[in-house]
Amino acid sequence: MAAKPKLHYPNGRGRMGSVRWVLAAAGVEFDEEFLETKEQLQKLQDGNHLLFQQVPMVEIDGMKLVQTRSILHYVADKHHLFGRDLKERTLTDMYVEGTLDLLELIIMHPFLKPEDQQKEVVNMAQKAIIRYFPVFEKVLRDHGQRFLLGNQLSLADIILLQTILALEEKIPNILSAFPHLQEFTVKISNIPTIKKFLEPGSKKKPPLDDIYVRTVYNIFMP
Amino acid sequence: MRGWHGAAEPRGRETLVRNPETTMAGKPKLHYFNGRGRMESIRWLLASAGVEFEEKFIGTPEDLDKLKNDGSLMFQQVPMVEIDGMKLVQTRAILNYIATKYNLYGKDIKERALIDMYTEGMADLNEMIMVLPLCPPDQKDAKITLIRERTTDRYLPVFEKVLKSHGQDYLVGNKLSRADIHLVELLYYVEELDSSLLANFPLLKALKTRVSNLPTVKKFLQPGSPRKPPLDEKSLEQAKKIFRIN
Numbered sequence: 001m002a003a004k005p006k007l008h009y010p011n012g013r014g015r016m017g018s019v020r021w022v023l024a025a026a027g028v029e030f031d032e033e034f035l036e037t038k039e040q041l042q043k044l045q046d047g048n049h050l051l052f053q054q055v056p057m058v059e060i061d062g063m064k065l066v067q068t069r070s071i072l073h074y075v076a077d078k079h080h081l082f083g084r085d086l087k088e089r090t091l092t093d094m095y096v097e098g099t100l101d102l103l104e105l106i107i108m109h110p111f112l113k114p115e116d117q118q119k120e121v122v123n124m125a126q127k128a129i130i131r132y133f134p135v136f137e138k139v140l141r142d143h144g145q146r147f148l149l150g151n152q153l154s155l156a157d158i159i160l161l162q163t164i165l166a167l168e169e170k171i172p173n174i175l176s177a178f179p180h181l182q183e184f185t186v187k188i189s190n191i192p193t194i195k196k197f198l199e200p201g202s203k204k205k206p207p208l209d210d211i212y213v214r215t216v217y218n219i220f221m222p
Numbered sequence: 223m224r225g226w227h228g229a230a231e232p233r234g235r236e237t238l239v240r241n242p243e244t245t246m247a248g249k250p251k252l253h254y255f256n257g258r259g260r261m262e263s264i265r266w267l268l269a270s271a272g273v274e275f276e277e278k279f280i281g282t283p284e285d286l287d288k289l290k291n292d293g294s295l296m297f298q299q300v301p302m303v304e305i306d307g308m309k310l311v312q313t314r315a316i317l318n319y320i321a322t323k324y325n326l327y328g329k330d331i332k333e334r335a336l337i338d339m340y341t342e343g344m345a346d347l348n349e350m351i352m353v354l355p356l357c358p359p360d361q362k363d364a365k366i367t368l369i370r371e372r373t374t375d376r377y378l379p380v381f382e383k384v385l386k387s388h389g390q391d392y393l394v395g396n397k398l399s400r401a402d403i404h405l406v407e408l409l410y411y412v413e414e415l416d417s418s419l420l421a422n423f424p425l426l427k428a429l430k431t432r433v434s435n436l437p438t439v440k441k442f443l444q445p446g447s448p449r450k451p452p453l454d455e456k457s458l459e460q461a462k463k464i465f466r467i468n
Contacts, residue, residue, distance in 0.1 A: 052343045052376055065335060067342035069314070074335045086322055090308070093315035098297045131297055 005030040005060040010219060012212035013205045014107060015068045016056045021162045022072055024197035026079035041219050076155040083149050095148055095156035102132050103163045110208040125171050133178050136160060140180040146187055161188045169207050250275040250305040253289060255464050257457050258450045260313045261301045263404060267317055269442035270403045271324035277448060283464055321400040333395050340393060340401045344408050347377045351411050355453050370419060373412055378423050381405055385425040391432060406433040414452060
């Protein structure tokens with residue numbers, strides 16, 4: 001398929017963040033149509049472009065894919081980011097689902113009431129340090145290889161790196177007790193496609209700010 | 223330890239501990255509290271695939287602590303399913319494994335994408351219904367109104383339209399898939415909430431009947447099966463205690 005995938009979403013990370021990460025890591029160039037107004041969303045809905053009237057939506061290979069996980073799975077499958085067999089695929093799924101639970105806290109954070117936001121940063125840090133990071137630290141320590149699955153990059157590495165970097169923005173020393181994750185972060189960040197995505201001017205979006213929050217409210221609130 | 227295709231398994235698979243109680247031939251064992259929650263869709267899928275399974279119910283916070291302390295739960299959470307020598311966690315990972323193993327996930331990447339989209343939409347609606355018992359009493363009416371609206375305006379029309387567009391018996395690829403099973407499960411919950419919500423969806427009603435009459439599903443729908451009833455006050459309190467909610 002010659003056409004580039006086209007992403008429909010507001011100009012910010014949100015639920016499209018992981019999709020941008022995976023496409024970029026797989027070396028797939030993509031276009032973006034940014035949602036800025038309620039009228040634009042209405043137009044997409046009225047034109048039956050959004051299966052459940054929601055974004056993210058990605059036009060790819062003749063399909064209009066919606067639902068973040070469906071999009072991630074499709075791209076990961078297509079670009080061999082799911083391991084070699086069903087068992088590795090299942091491991092990847094477990095790692096990704098756990099990490100997405102943590103990432104969800106980060107995605108929702110800017111939309112919390114200001115008085116709840118600081119408390120939530122503490123909650124995120126605790127969850128990361130107690131529940132999620134130890135799992136991945138152990139996996140990496142036990143097999144001593146570069147990637148979570150061993151010697152092959154998978155969706156799990158990409159989503160974990162995305163989540164670590166997003167957390168580091170709020171809690172700079174979050175990896176201090178996890179030497180293998182620190183090494184992992186450096187190694188995965190240096191993969192050429194990912195390195196490019198981490199450079200200024202790429203399609204990676206900056207941290208969510210008040211402007212983004214206001215835009216989202218304007219578009220999605222009735 | 224040898225993995226698939228005879229390749230040496232990388233070290234570090236301790237999370238997929240080989241459990242002497244569950245050999246390749248053994249039944250899957252489900253770890254959860256005695257209620258629907260996030261395990262019910264897994265029960266539906268296994269049962270529909272004709273797979274017999276065992277359940278070990280978590281009755282107290284101490285039961286859950288024990289599972290956590292013996293390293294059985296990757297992220298300290300249930301559902302957990304012991305199957306084929308693995309201890310699987312994360313509802314979607316478990317469902318994906320079962321669906322793949324029992325050929326309920328379509329025949330290629332595009333069918334999988336369709337199944338995923340439909341399934342994720344259903345999961346969103348199912349989630350709203352599932353967490354309703356936890357909703358504060360003063361917000362409940364508003365939540366129920368929203369669920370009704372989403373059911374009749376956003377979700378059911380999509381699946382009715384899919385069936386109408388190809389006129390086939392099943393949502394994807396003219397073959398039973400997990401999408402049909404998840405949808406029929408959801409339709410039962412919608413019906414429990416308010417049977418009139420299904421009124422304008424004849425093809426969905428027909429799908430529900432058709433799938434319910436499949437031998438494995440029919441068996442699961444009968445009394446005495448592992449299918450769990452709606453949460454009552456007592457079970458809700460127990461679940462809150464076990465999972466330390468409120």
